[in-house]
Amino acid sequence: MSIISPNGRFTRFITGWDKGGLLGCGSFGSVYEGISHDGFFFAVKEVSLLDQGDGGRESLYQLEQEIEVLRQFEHENIVQYYGTDKNDSKLYIFLELVTQGSLLNLYQKCHLRDSQVSAYTRQILHGLKYLHDRNMVHRDIKCANILVHANGSVKLADFGLAKATKLNVVKSFKGTALWMAPEVVNRENPGYGLAADKWGLGCTVLEMLTRQFPYSHLDNPMQVLFHIGKGVPPAVPNTLSEDARNFINHCLQVDPSARPTATQLLEHPFVKQTLPSSSGSASPLNLGRRL
Helix, strand or coil: CEEECCCCCEEECCCCEEEEEEEEEECCEEEEEEEECCCCEEEEEEEECCCCHHHHHHHHHHHHHHHHHHCCCCCCCECCEEEEEECCCEEEEEECCCCCCEHHHHHHHCCCCHHHHHHHHHHHHHHHHHHHHCCEECCCCCHHHEEECCCCCEEECCCCCCEECECCEECCCCCCHHHCCHHHHCCCCCCECCHHHHHHHHHHHHHHHHCCCCCCCCCCHHHHHHHHHCCCCCCCCCCCCHHHHHHHHHHCCCCHHHCCCHHHHCCCHHHHCCCECCCCCECCCCCCCCC
C-alpha cells in the first residue's frame, strides 16, 4: 500500500512481506532484501530483541533512535523509511533498497574520478543541508554510511547516532574514531554541533579520492584520537586536484566556527565542476571565487 506524502512523493507502508537474501551484516544485526506482497522490493534491517547484554541493548537503542529520526524526514539524498515490524524475537526496519551498496564498497571496486566524487559530494551536501536546516547532526558521516543507487544518486544512511542539537551543542562522545572532529574528541570542549559533520565530510571526500581511511598510517584508534584531540587533521596528498584539496581543507578546519556551512560548500568549485567533454577535455563553467 502507498499514500501521497505532503511534498507530493509516494510513501509506502509495508503491510505484508517476505524476507529475501542477505545483503550485509553490521554490529546491530543483518540487512536482508525484502519483498512486499504487492511486489515492491526494499531493505530490511533485522535485530534480535532477545537479551544480548550491553552490546545488544545499545544496538537496539540505536535502531530505535534511527526509526525516530528517519520517520521525520523525506529527502532524495536520505534513505527512505517505510515502517517496522516485529515478532517475539526480532525487530525489523523497512528502508529504501539502494542497489549498489555503500561508497566504501564502490571505491574498493573501482578508482573514482574527481567528477564522480564531486557529484557524490554535492548530493551528500544536499542531504546534510536538509538535516542541518532542522538542527539535526548525523555524527557518523563516512563512506560506509552513504549508499549509492544504480542511477548515481547517493543517500545518507545509518542514523542511529543522529541527534537533534540544542543551542548547537551536543556533549556525548559518539561517532567512529577515524572520522571524528577535534571538538568531539577533546573533552575539554563544552560541546559540539553541526560543524562536526563537515569534518566528517572532509574525511569522507579524502577517503573516496585516496581509497584509504583517514589517518591510515597510524596503528591504532588511540593514536588517532590523540592526533585528532591535538588538532592534527589527516594528511591531504598533493596528488589530489587543487579544487579537491581546497575543499577538503576547508572542511578540516580545526576551529569548527571556521568550517563553511553546507550551503557555502555547495558553492565551492569542487562540487560545481562539470563533466569532461566527449573529447576528454574539461569544459568548466564560471565557478566563481574560492571559499
